[in-house]
Amino acid sequence: MKVFKKKGELTRFQILAEIAKQQPHLRQKDIAEKLGITIQAVSENIKSLTDDGFVEIREGTARYNITKRGIEKVKKEATDLRKYADEVVETMNTYKSIWPAIAEEELKTGENVWLKMKEGVLYATKEETPASAEVLNDAAPGEDVALTKLNGTIELKKGTVTIIELPTINQGGSRASNTDKISEIYEKGFDKVGIMGTISRAVIEKVGITPDFEFATPQATIAASKRGLNVLVFAVGKMTRSITKKLDEEGIKYTIEDFKK
Numbered sequence: 001m002k003v004f005k006k007k008g009e010l011t012r013f014q015i016l017a018e019i020a021k022q023q024p025h026l027r028q029k030d031i032a033e034k035l036g037i038t039i040q041a042v043s044e045n046i047k048s049l050t051d052d053g054f055v056e057i058r059e060g061t062a063r064y065n066i067t068k069r070g071i072e073k074v075k076k077e078a079t080d081l082r083k084y085a086d087e088v089v090e091t092m093n094t095y096k097s098i099w100p101a102i103a104e105e106e107l108k109t110g111e112n113v114w115l116k117m118k119e120g121v122l123y124a125t126k127e128e129t130p131a132s133a134e135v136l137n138d139a140a141p142g143e144d145v146a147l148t149k150l151n152g153t154i155e156l157k158k159g160t161v162t163i164i165e166l167p168t169i170n171q172g173g174s175r176a177s178n179t180d181k182i183s184e185i186y187e188k189g190f191d192k193v194g195i196m197g198t199i200s201r202a203v204i205e206k207v208g209i210t211p212d213f214e215f216a217t218p219q220a221t222i223a224a225s226k227r228g229l230n231v232l233v234f235a236v237g238k239m240t241r242s243i244t245k246k247l248d249e250e251g252i253k254y255t256i257e258d259f260k261k
Contacts (some may be wrong), residue, residue, distance in 0.1 A: 004077070008045070011037065013077045015045050016054055020066045020074055099147045103139035111135045113147070117156050119191065120227035130155055159191065159225040161233060161247060161254035166199050168237040174202035182207055185257065191229035194221050196243065200234035218243040225252045 004010045018031050028042045035042075046064065049055040054070035057063070066074070104125040107113060113124040115131040124133065124145050131152035139145035164185065167176040177199075186193075186209055193209055194217040195201055204211060211234075213220040221231050221243065235243055240256065247254050 011035070011041070012045050012049060013074065013081075015042060016049060016066060016070055016074050017078070019046075019055060019064045020071065026064055097148060097150070098136065099133070099150060100144050101133075101147055103141055103143050103145045105141055107135045107139045107145055109135055109138055115147075115150070115152075115154050117154055117228055120224060120229045122154070156226075156228050158252055159227070159229040159231060161221055161225055161231045161252060162190070163233045163235055163240055163243065163254055163256045165240045165256055165258050166197075166203055166234060166236045169199060173199045174206060177203050177206075179203065179207050186232065189230075190232040192221075192224045192231045193233075194231060195234045196239040197234075197236035199236045203234060218246045222246060222250050222252060226250070 004013065014035050015031055018034060019026060022030070028039050028046070031042045032039045046055060046057075049070070050057060054067055054073055056065045056067055058065065099122070101115065101122040101124040104123045104127075107124060111134070113133055113135055114127060114129040115133055116123050116125055116127070116129045124135070124139075124147060129152075131150065131154045133147035133151070134149040136146035136148055162185065164182060167173060182203065186207065192212040193204070195204060195211045195214045196217045201211075201214070217233060217235075221233055224231050225247075233243060244254060244256070
């Protein structure tokens, strides 16, 4: 069903409906305030409605009257709008929110399963957890599976972020970085590694670290931390401030390590 096919028809309908409800003592200012549009827009639309024979303006006054033709127009468009709204409500009543997960075991359609987050990935499992869902398609272990009717809470603790602040190029760059200490920190174990800046790239190559992300690192770090992953980030100079500001906004814990020689 197509309702208000042309641009501006909804506004014309609303203005005509307001005139029908409040005629004849209705001001353009009242319509503009009610609909959230300008008085000029109201004036132009009333002129158009008058030219088309839907509204009459009493000669010598600013009083508006809806014509018989205008009443039929409002009735038809209101009926079309109601039918459309009913269709939308019916569609939303049958709509299913669908979520993807990885099947930890073999799963069958219609089966009730439990949910857990592991290494930042959502898994569907037969092991009981505080969150559950219904399976929408058969899935083998390791396959993606569609889930609906999610209930409960997925247990998830925010990860932490360790930021290694490196010297700028004016301070010596990678040559002024304490790579031995960096290796010691890295060996403590992190789920993800992110880098910011050219010097960070040079440092991790010296240490032998492969980054998981190097573009949009603050956003990627936040996303990973929210999934319970611990992240190591290499940043240079003022870049440290840009990421800590975003972490503060998200309430994510972090520590800063200075690794200048």
